[in-house]
Structures are given as C-alpha cells and as structure tokens.
Amino acid sequence: MIRALCLAALLVLAMAAPAAAHNVTAGADLRFAQTIAGAEVTVVIKGTSRVPGPLRIGVIAYEPVAGPSIALEIRSVEDGRTVTGTARAAADPAYTALRVERTGPHELKLSAGDEVAVLPFRVLVDRGSPGDLLIYGGLFVAALLLVGGLLTGALTRPGPAMGLAAVSAAGVTVAAMVIVFEPQLPPAPPDGAAPAVTTAGGRPYAQARVATEPARPGAGEEFTLGIDLVDGSTGRPVDDLVVHHEALAHVIVTSEDGRFFRHVHPLRTAPGRLEVRLRADRPGRYFAHAELEREDSGGQLATTSFEIGAGGEVTTSPDAVAAPVLRPAVPVAGRPTTIELTAPAGVRPWLGMVGHLIVRNQDGSFLGHIHEMGTPGPRLRFTFSFPEPGRYLAWAQYAVSDRIVTAPFTVEVTEGGR
Ligand SMILES: [Cu+2]
Structure with missing residues (x-):
C-alpha cells in the first residue's frame, strides 16, 4: 500500500513541467x-x-x-x-x-x-493533471470492488468478500491522499511542452560578438548592429534566449559624450543572430551594451565600441524634461541615491515597467539598468547605488500615449567617507 502510494507520488513528480521559455x-x-x-x-x-x-x-x-x-x-x-x-x-x-x-x-x-x-x-495547452486520474481512477476501482464485494458477500463467501472490500478501501485511501496532497505537487506538463532538459550547473554564458555593418558607418547613414551568440563548449549558435523584461535582448547605444542615446530591441533574424538597424547623428565614438539572458544560465552584458565617421549629419534634440531631484543632492559612491522625476499623466507601462533608468560611466566600462519602484502618484522614483566616484551619464525613460520620453541628465558622484 505505502509502496504503491510512493510510486504514484514519484510518477507525478517525474512529470514535472519543464522550464518555461517562450x-x-x-x-x-x-x-x-x-x-x-x-x-x-x-x-x-x-x-x-x-x-x-x-x-x-x-x-x-x-x-x-x-x-x-x-x-x-x-x-x-x-x-x-x-x-x-x-x-x-x-x-x-x-x-x-x-x-x-x-x-x-x-x-x-x-x-x-x-x-x-x-x-x-x-x-502549450493544459491537459488534466495526473492527480485527477488517480482520484477518479481510485474512486472508480473502489466503487467497482465494493459492488463486487457486496455481491460476493451476498453469495455467502466471506473470505473473498473481505479481500475485495479491503482493496476497495485502499482505492478510496489513494483517492483521498491525492485530494489532500495534490495541491503541493507540480502540475503536469501541458500538451506541446519541450522535453525537460537540465544541465548540471547550468549552461555557460553565450559568447557574444557585437559588431556594426558596415564596420565604420557614416553619420546619418543607416547601419546594422548585429549580435552573434555562440556556445563556447559546442561552438553552436545560442538560440535559447529567455524573454526578460519583455524582450530577447535590450540594447543601449550611446555616443561617448552621451548626446546620442537609443534603447532598442533587436530582431532575431536566424538562430543565434540578432540585428537592429540604427542611424547615428554625429561622428565619434559609440558604445553598444546588450543585455541578454540564456536559459538555464543567467543574465549577461555584451558590449562593444565603434566609430561613426563623418557624413550627412542630422541633429536631434533631446526631450525637454524637468531635471530630476536627487537625494542626497551629491550622491556618494556605494550608497543608495534616490532619483525622482515628475511624470506627466497618462504614463503607460513599457517593457513591463512604468519607468526605466539607465546609467553609464564616462568610458562605457559600466552600464546599469534599473526600474521604477512603483511609486503612486505623478512621480517616478528610482534608487541606484553608483559603484564608484566620478561623472555618470543617466537616462530615465517612460512611455506616454504617443511616444517614449527619454530624460538625459548627468550625475557627479563623490567618494564615500568611512
Ligand atoms: Cu529594453
């Protein structure tokens, strides 16, 4: 009896749903x-x-x-x-x-x-849980045997009748146990699910190569920023990116001086290949930071820098937005700073959040990306700990009814006293 129950429980556990990708x-x-x-x-x-x-x-x-x-x-x-x-x-x-x-x-x-x-x-479409099968199966068997037991008993053969009644009781017990314990069991894999595959210790980070095409685009000229992802151990394309914050990858492209800023979401054009088309408005050095997450691996940042040559320049002007309020007014390295912006009415969620804050240091070696904390009212509030003293470029982003607003600002961070 106990053995049968354990077996049933094991069977249910073995059918646990695989990691949900897309x-x-x-x-x-x-x-x-x-x-x-x-x-x-x-x-x-x-x-x-x-x-x-x-x-x-x-x-x-x-x-x-x-x-x-x-x-x-x-x-x-x-x-x-x-x-x-x-x-x-x-x-x-x-x-x-x-x-x-x-x-x-x-x-x-x-x-x-x-x-x-x-x-x-x-x-994926849910099918009935294996628990349901055990509950109804158990009750069905119990009912059948009970009837059999009664009939056998009626024919005055007490030995077999007792046996049938005992098995019937066992059937009821299985059904009852499942009813009690089923909520704690993992659900059955839905119809259409991938076979569950787990790698000991998880998969390695993707080896990412981020590059522009052409290698040195001119200002005002359309170019492609491509990301190629390869698994270091197999050499095969990495095609198991997890959708995080509603995208396969989030790419931040900035000019070194911070006057150019784009937050874009590249297209998957082939296994292991992401592409996005861009146009940079002024010559100079640029950085691209790509945030991505491989299934059963973790979040990672892939970066590159590239040059934009002279060309038919176009000038874009940043959004006119009130400067944010910082607390403390002069942030201290390694300690939390609160950054607060006044947002207009009608801000709508974008990428699953109300607001995004992206912070880069001067040489592009650091990029941070955090989210609004769910502040009620017409305010967007972020808390960020700048890692080191120095000057940072920051961009707060939110979506309104007809566009995405980007509010650029700079922050001077001082050394923390001990
Ligand atoms: Cu994004």
Whole structure:
C-alpha cells in the first residue's frame, strides 16, 4: 500500500513541467519588444487554452504610435503548416486571429519593409493533471470492488468478500491522499511542452560578438548592429534566449559624450543572430551594451565600441524634461541615491515597467539598468547605488500615449567617507 502510494507520488513528480521559455499558455500572454521598420513596438501573442483554435496577435506601438503594418506568419515546426495575416501596430491595437492546428514548437515571422524577424515559441495547452486520474481512477476501482464485494458477500463467501472490500478501501485511501496532497505537487506538463532538459550547473554564458555593418558607418547613414551568440563548449549558435523584461535582448547605444542615446530591441533574424538597424547623428565614438539572458544560465552584458565617421549629419534634440531631484543632492559612491522625476499623466507601462533608468560611466566600462519602484502618484522614483566616484551619464525613460520620453541628465558622484 505505502509502496504503491510512493510510486504514484514519484510518477507525478517525474512529470514535472519543464522550464518555461517562450510559451503561449492559457495563463499568460507572450510579449516581445521589437525595433522594426524604425518603430518601437511590442508584439503580443495572447494566451490560448484551445488547439486547434485561434491565436490572437497584436502589435502595440510605442513610438511612433501610428506604427508600421506588419505581415505575420505562424509556422508549425512539426508539420510545416503556415498561416498568415497582417497586424497594424497601434497604441491600442486590434488583434489578428491566426488559426493554429496543433500544440508544440512554432515560429512567428514578422515582416515590415525589408526587415524580417523570426520568433520561436511553443503553444502549450493544459491537459488534466495526473492527480485527477488517480482520484477518479481510485474512486472508480473502489466503487467497482465494493459492488463486487457486496455481491460476493451476498453469495455467502466471506473470505473473498473481505479481500475485495479491503482493496476497495485502499482505492478510496489513494483517492483521498491525492485530494489532500495534490495541491503541493507540480502540475503536469501541458500538451506541446519541450522535453525537460537540465544541465548540471547550468549552461555557460553565450559568447557574444557585437559588431556594426558596415564596420565604420557614416553619420546619418543607416547601419546594422548585429549580435552573434555562440556556445563556447559546442561552438553552436545560442538560440535559447529567455524573454526578460519583455524582450530577447535590450540594447543601449550611446555616443561617448552621451548626446546620442537609443534603447532598442533587436530582431532575431536566424538562430543565434540578432540585428537592429540604427542611424547615428554625429561622428565619434559609440558604445553598444546588450543585455541578454540564456536559459538555464543567467543574465549577461555584451558590449562593444565603434566609430561613426563623418557624413550627412542630422541633429536631434533631446526631450525637454524637468531635471530630476536627487537625494542626497551629491550622491556618494556605494550608497543608495534616490532619483525622482515628475511624470506627466497618462504614463503607460513599457517593457513591463512604468519607468526605466539607465546609467553609464564616462568610458562605457559600466552600464546599469534599473526600474521604477512603483511609486503612486505623478512621480517616478528610482534608487541606484553608483559603484564608484566620478561623472555618470543617466537616462530615465517612460512611455506616454504617443511616444517614449527619454530624460538625459548627468550625475557627479563623490567618494564615500568611512
Ligand atoms: Cu529594453
């Protein structure tokens, strides 16, 4: 009896759900921030509980709000079947329904202009828990045996009747145990889940190469910033990036003087390859910092610096935003500083947060990225500990109804006394 229960418990545990990467489930929407066709958008795949059935896809535009029209194509990796549609990026987008026939691995292809992104994801649909099977199975067996026992008893054969009654009681006990303990057990893997793979000690960081194409773009000229990710131990492309803060990668591109700033979300163009198109407005030295996270590994920062040559320069002016209030007014290295901005009404969440703060040191060797703390009212408040004394360049970002506001400021940090 005890052995049977242990076996049942082990079976349930062995079927624990694998790590969730880019999964569309009944419970959650899948969101990918993308910089495509010069627009900053978030692609949303709504959660689904039914397959075959429609997958609803919308593209939220942050800047510009009248975003591009994006061609959508969903392909099942298992049977190659594709279904296509169109989504128009908008602040409050209409959702396009694309019918999928099965669970499991799929790819969402986005095309706008001559840019294409391919986002891998899985369609998962919950199936009944193994606990349910044990509960109903146990009760069914118990009922069957009880009837058998009664009949046998009625035929005046007490020995076998007692035996059947005992097994019946065991069936009821199993069902009752499962009812009591099931909430503590991991859920069954949904239909379409990847086989669970765990690597002892986790996977290594991706080896990242960040480079521009052409190698030395001119000012005002469009160029591609590419990120190639390779697994150091296998030499194969790394294609298991986790969506964190609603993107596969967050890339911050700044000029050395800090007057140029872009926070963009590159497109996955092939396994292990991310790309984003940019235009820098003045010649000089630039830094690119890419935040990414590999599944079963951890968050990492990949950086590079590059030169922008002379060319047809364009001048952009930063947003006119009131300077933030710092407490203490002169931050001390290694101690928390509170940075507070007045935000206009109608700030909307972007990348899962109300506000973002990005901090870089002068030579680009340090980049910090933190989030607003959920302050009520028309204020955005950040707490940041500057690692060393010196001058820092900082940018606070938030989204309003029609654009993403970037508020640049500089901070002088003093040495902490002991
Ligand atoms: Cu980002």
